[in-house]
Amino acid sequence: MPTTRLVEVDPDRPDPAILAEAAAILRGGGLVAFATETVYGLGADATNPEAVARIFAAKGRPSTNPLIVHVPDLRAANPYIESCSGRVEGLAANFWPGPLTMILPRTDRLPDLVTAGQPTVGIRVPEPAIARSLIAVAGIPIAAPSANRSTGVSPTTAGHVRADLEGQVDLILDSGPTPIGIESTVLDLSGDRPLILRPGWITAEQIAGVLGEPIESTSHAADASTPMASPGQMSVHYAPTTPALRVERDQLIALPRNTGPYSVIVIGPPIESRPDDPTRQSEWVGLYPLADATRRLYQTLREHDAMGQTFLLIVMPPDSPEWRAIRDRVQRATRPWDGRSPLP
Ligand code: TXA
Numbered sequence: 001m002p003t004t005r006l007v008e009v010d011p012d013r014p015d016p017a018i019l020a021e022a023a024a025i026l027r028g029g030g031l032v033a034f035a036t037e038t039v040y041g042l043g044a045d046a047t048n049p050e051a052v053a054r055i056f057a058a059k060g061r062p063s064t065n066p067l068i069v070h071v072p073d074l075r076a077a078n079p080y081i082e083s084c085s086g087r088v089e090g091l092a093a094n095f096w097p098g099p100l101t102m103i104l105p106r107t108d109r110l111p112d113l114v115t116a117g118q119p120t121v122g123i124r125v126p127e128p129a130i131a132r133s134l135i136a137v138a139g140i141p142i143a144a145p146s147a148n149r150s151t152g153v154s155p156t157t158a159g160h161v162r163a164d165l166e167g168q169v170d171l172i173l174d175s176g177p178t179p180i181g182i183e184s185t186v187l188d189l190s191g192d193r194p195l196i197l198r199p200g201w202i203t204a205e206q207i208a209g210v211l212g213e214p215i216e217s218t219s220h221a222a223d224a225s226t227p228m229a230s231p232g233q234m235s236v237h238y239a240p241t242t243p244a245l246r247v248e249r250d251q252l253i254a255l256p257r258n259t260g261p262y263s264v265i266v267i268g269p270p271i272e273s274r275p276d277d278p279t280r281q282s283e284w285v286g287l288y289p290l291a292d293a294t295r296r297l298y299q300t301l302r303e304h305d306a307m308g309q310t311f312l313l314i315v316m317p318p319d320s321p322e323w324r325a326i327r328d329r330v331q332r333a334t335r336p337w338d339g340r341s342p343l344p
C-alpha cells in the first residue's frame with residue numbers, strides 16, 4: 001500500500017457516502033482508522049482472520065496482545081459473549097456508549113487471533129457518531145486497537161495516525177482531535193470479582209457505585225514475578241522515543257544542570273514555586289485541569305518528543321483517584337527520578 005488516504009469527516013454528522021466507502025473497505029478486509037472518544041482506533045473486521053492479522057502487522061504488535069472488539073450496542077455483542085450477567089447489563093446501561101471496555105467470556109465465533117487465544121474478549125461501545133455509525137453501517141464487529149505503532153504513544157489526531165501508520169492503513173477518517181485523549185478503562189468481568197486491568201476516564205469509584213461492590217485494580221507495576229492479566233500491563237508502553245523521566249511533585253528540588261535542552265511537563269495543579277533553571281534550557285508546559293490533562297497528554301508527549309530535546313521531565317499529578325489513569329500512563333512511559341541526584 002503506497003500512500004494512505006485521509007478524508008475529513010464531521011464527527012457528529014458524518015457524510016453517509018464516506019461512511020459507506022469506509023464500511024466497504026472494512027467488509028472487504030481492509031483497515032480504516034477512525035476516532036473514538038478516547039483515541040483513534042485502527043479498525044478491521046473482527047470476524048475476518050486475515051483482516052485482523054493486518055492490524056498486528058501494521059502496528060508491529062505481538063500476537064499475544066488481544067484486541068478490543070467494538071460494537072454499536074450490547075445486543076450486537078451477544079453472538080460473541082457467553083452470557084450477559086446483571087453486572088454487564090448494569091454497566092452497559094450506565095456507561096455505554098462510553099470509554100469502558102468489558103472483558104467477558106467469549107464464544108468461538110471470533111478468530112483466536114483477535115483475543116490472542118484467550119477465553120475472553122474485550123467489548124466496547126464507543127460514543128461518537130462517527131465511530132458508532134461506521135460500525136453500524138459496516139454491520140460487523142470491529143476489532144480496533146489504538147492506531148499507533150506498538151509500544152508508542154496513542155494517537156489523538158488523524159495526523160498522529162498518519163505519522164505512525166502511513167502506507168499501512170487503507171483510509172484515515174479525520175474527525176478532529178479526540179475529546180478524552182486517553183484509552184478506555186478495561187474492566188475484567190470474567191472472574192468472580194470485577195477487576196480493573198487498565199484505569200481510564202471511568203473510575204473504579206464510578207463502577208463500584210453502579211455495581212454496589214468494591215472494585216479492585218491490578219497493580220500496574222507488573223514485574224517479571226507476577227503473571228500479566230492483560231498484556232497492556234507491560235511496564236514499557238505508551239513511550240516516547242526521547243528519554244523520559246518522571247518525578248513526584250514534592251520531590252522536585254532543582255532542575256537538572258549540565259544537560260542539553262529539555263522539556264518539563266507539569267501534570268496537575270501548577271507548581272507554586274518553580275525551581276530555578278540555571279541553564280535556562282527548559283521548555284515548560286502545564287497540563288491542568290484533569291480534562292485538559294487527559295485530552296492533551298499524548299499530543300504534548302508527541303510534540304516534545306519531536307523537538308530533539310535531550311530528555312523529557314514529567315512532574316506527576318497528585319496520587320489521588322481522579323489522576324489514577326494519567327499516573328498509570330505516565331508510569332509506563334517514563335523512568336523514575338528522585339528530583340535531586342544526577343540524571344539516571
Ligand atoms: O480506548 C480504547 O480502548 C482504544 C479505542 C480505539 O477503543 N483502544 C485501545 O486498544 O486502547 P489497545 O489494543 O491499544 O488496548 C487494549 C487493551 C490492551 O491492554 C489489551 O491487552 C487489553 O486491552 N485487552 C484486550 N482484550 C483483552 C482480553 N481478552 N483480556 C485481557 N486484556 C485484554
Ligand code: MG
Binds near residue numbers: 145146154
Ligand atoms: Mg494501544
